[in-house]
Amino acid sequence: MRLLLIIGLFVLPSVGMAQSDGCRQHREGKFLLSDSQGGEWIIERKGKRQIEYSDFYNVKLRFRVRWIDDSTYELQLRKVLHNPDGHDFPKGLKLTATMSKCSAKGYTRKAVGHPSGATLESRVIRLAE
Numbered sequence: 001m002r003l004l005l006i007i008g009l010f011v012l013p014s015v016g017m018a019q020s021d022g023c024r025q026h027r028e029g030k031f032l033l034s035d036s037q038g039g040e041w042i043i044e045r046k047g048k049r050q051i052e053y054s055d056f057y058n059v060k061l062r063f064r065v066r067w068i069d070d071s072t073y074e075l076q077l078r079k080v081l082h083n084p085d086g087h088d089f090p091k092g093l094k095l096t097a098t099m100s101k102c103s104a105k106g107y108t109r110k111a112v113g114h115p116s117g118a119t120l121e122s123r124v125i126r127l128a129e
Helices: 002-024
Strands: 029-035 039-046 049-054 059-069 072-082 094-103 106-114 119-127
Touching (some): 002 094
Antiparallel strands (some): 029 039, 029 119, 039 049, 049 059, 059 072, 106 119
């Protein structure tokens, strides 16, 4: 019983810390996001700014990034930079994204849209810069 308590107090929290340490490396960089609904997007994230491009939709968007913790961040649409086909991007669009399964190659992202509540899980791959 005592061994279980020690494992619970010391080993399990360090596993969570290792996960967040692995996710921390993805705060900035260039990434490829792919999912079954939205195709492929190129993401460039630096500081409080994220730019997303989609050749399929022919759009380029700028978001403000706010980190909630080492593996969770909020994106708020700031500006539609390129949208010749007139796709609808609601004013005040926000996403809350949670990273999991982080590795040097990338991570899995679960994003929840606000105010819609729509959820989408995607694989995000780190690209060479």
